[in-house]
Amino acid sequence: MNWVKAVARIGYRQVKNLARLVMGRRVSFPPLGSMTLDADDVQLAQQWLKEKAEWYRNDEIEQYHHAFASWNGSEYAFSFMGARVALSAAIYALGLEPDDEVILPGYTCVVVPNAFHFAGVKTVYSDIELDTYGLDASQIEDKITPKTKAILLHHLYGLVCRDYEATIEMARKHNLFVIEDCAQSTGAEYKDRKVGNWGDVAIYSSERSKIFNTIQGGIAATNNSQIAQKLREFHEQAPFPDPTQVDKLLHNVVIDYYRFKHPQQWLIGDIVSLCYRDKIITSTTQEEEQGVRPSYYGQKLPAPLAALGMNQLKKIDRYNESRRQTALKWDRWCDIAGYRKPVKVPDSTPTYLRYPVRVEAYKKKNRVWARKELGIEPGIWFKGNLHPTNIEINSCPNADDAVDKCINLPSIVLE
């Protein structure tokens, strides 16, 4: 974006902020992005910016894999530049081939079906339930054909999905692999074991809007040594992002901290964004949204982001606990306002990345009410069945309902 346009946009926003300040309204809202970045992460990023020669050091990366696996209660973990890439690794590891079919929820991120399409695997969508927005196990069997090889189940918003065991049982009965998409629920537990450890292979995300944050990043984890061997193969041949990109990623740690977490984010965030506007990166390009495989797709995490990931892991339990506390507050709000609370499955410990609630469709379209009544800016995951696109899929009425009505409330509220 050019300088003049950027200044104009920021100027416009700051005029609005000033007006809000004059009227005694709030100018900053609880973060929906980079929620777990703190000053120590900024320091770490600044340190690594000075140590360019160390950016592709393998020991740091290996250490991160062990740290994540051990924290997650998994045998093996491998890091990539996104959960989407971790999914591509999982598809490779399971030996899925062109013309195989996978069943997945009709309410997901477009990068999930993309990973299958990049491998030639056909995606078959199945509807979700509206208790936890996971696959409705009772609707899966109809979708199974002789070509079906795997089911991808997900745990959204930090919840543990309602039909977790039923879906896995269904897969076992039909001899199908289970891929768990834990991108939004890192650290959530079911029967005292972290999600992702129940299926064959799981993916986790450390993208900036997720439970923990390396700006971009993802993990593939498994407890199966044969699958792990294949994941390792994929990891070994995966390229690293080039130094220009690593430099940008590290700068985004600094930028995001000032945009989302600094107490004066409403002003300083804009100034920092303006100064570093050429460094700001987005996770998904428009082309990728349309299903085009980016040229840089398939990379693995470099050492500085692995170090950041390890630093984030030190704080993840504390942040998840505070999310659960905030969820209690939103539970009370739902009771008073007459909305249905997301279901906390028995024996589960959710992590509430965001607190999902279905409100009237017009309240999802125009969310000014939330600023006024709740002092927050709600998120709108998902705005399409294949977020963030409006690509149409076969009929999934519950998923469509969630697309129309489900907003999500921030789960980290700063003092």
Ligand SMILES: *Cc1c(COP(=O)(O)O)cnc(C)c1O
């Ligand atoms: C964010 C997300 C992904 C992709 O994660 P990246 O790390 O951005 O590739 C996959 N699935 C779900 C449910 C997500 O929310």
